[in-house]
Amino acid sequence: MKSAIDLHLHSCYSDDGEVSPQELVIKCKNNDIQIMAIADHNCVRANGEAQSMALAAGITYIPAVEIDCTFNGTNLHILGYGIDYNSPDFEIIENDITKQSSxxxxxxxxxxxxxxxxxxxxxxxxxxxxxxxxxxxxxxxxxxxxxxxxxxxxxxxxxxxxxxxxxxxxxxxxxxxxxYSQGKPCYVEMLYPTLEHIVEIIHENGGKAILAHPGASLKDNGKILNDIISKGIDGIEAFSSYHSPSAAFKFYKAAINNNILVTCGSDYHGKTKPSISIGQHGCLISDEEMQSGFLSGLFK
Known part of the structure; x- marks a missing residue:
């Protein structure tokens, strides 16, 4: 089932993304997306290019980023929504990743x-x-x-x-x-900032910090979810292309029980994930309920 909301999209400014921010807005329009966010890896460049075009297309746009960080030896992805993407804080994050990448x-x-x-x-x-x-x-x-x-x-x-x-x-x-992921034969360590630091950066720049696709990031370390929540994150991406319905419900309940936000995102990349289309995140909640309730904290 597809939704009219997709808060986890990747453009060519992600090192594993494919299409330009402008193309992504057009794709969202063609897929009847009403609320969108481009959350590129450690890079906010897409937001300025996409925001005005999305608004002209009648789409509500939420500025976003997806930042790599670590917590207790586990690599995590934290989504920042509603951020001031012009802040030099995000340029520092991008430059740090760029220095290490080659x-x-x-x-x-x-x-x-x-x-x-x-x-x-x-x-x-x-x-x-x-x-x-x-x-x-x-x-x-x-x-x-x-x-x-x-x-x-x-x-x-x-x-x-x-x-x-x-x-x-x-x-x-x-x-x-x-x-190539953490613990696998071709994994090479990157020196990422801590979870606590990234949550602080997102909050200082007016945003909400959301734990991305925990079913993929945590795997067998799901027991640390409560510890992650205790570090001040604002929500969980419960509905993701990575999550089965049972996993999505588990993360949804974790968010509800801790009185934090629930978000949904396909993690669309293009050719990197060819079976995933825009709006495909398996959300079990109606778009109206998501927008008026769980996502209301993302709007300014």
Whole structure:
């Protein structure tokens, strides 16, 4: 089921995004989205480009960002809504990630080669040469290159991501989670700020701090959810393309029990998650109830 609300969209200013902010507004209009937010990874550049265009299209726009951070050794994503995206605080965050990205990308390349793949710098650079962040590579990008190399058509590590197989629904992002996410063979540590610091930054810039897709980020560490809530987050993205209905209900109840906001977002990326379309987040609550109740704290 699709919704007229989507508060988690990615543009080309995310290193794993595809379309421009302007294209994303058009896609939202064509999908009857009434309330939207572009929440790019560690980057607020899309907001200025999208906001006026969204308003002209009759769409309510909420400025947003998705920031990487850590808590008790676990990497998390925190969504900031209603932020002052012109604040230099967000430029500092973007610059910090940019400084680390080239070295981390090269280490990921070496780790991928250790898996037995003959993949080169040129392979990766050819993929990213026309992208905004053309000097950084993600796990999804490694997947795209490898899955399109003819010589690896029957490679055993890639078979689960081929059409019709167990990880083929979103092969690129699934490959990322299986090989490049925290604790996996090709994971390379980035030095992210703490959860507490990011919550503080978002609040200082007029925003609400929301825990993104906890079903994907926490995995077996779901027991730390209450500790995360105690650090001052304002809500939970209970409804996400990553969550089954039972998981969504669990996170919804956690938010309600702690008197914090509930949000919904598809985490649309384009080709990185081809089975996910705009507005597809499985929200179990009507758009009217979300807008008048759970999301009311995001509007100014």
């Amino acid at each position: 070295e981390v990308s090269y280490k990921m390349l070496l780790a991928t080669q250790k898996l037995g793949f003959g993949i080169s710098r040129d392979d990766m650079s050819s993929l990213t040469e026309n992208m905004y962040w053309n000097d950084r590579w993600t796990g999804e990008m490694f997947a795209e290159v490898l899955l399109n190399k003819h010589e690896y058509k029957n490679h055993k590590l890639l078979l689960p991501y081929r059409p019709g197989e167990s990880r083929s629904d979103n092969p690129y992002v699934n490959f990322y989670w299986d090989f």
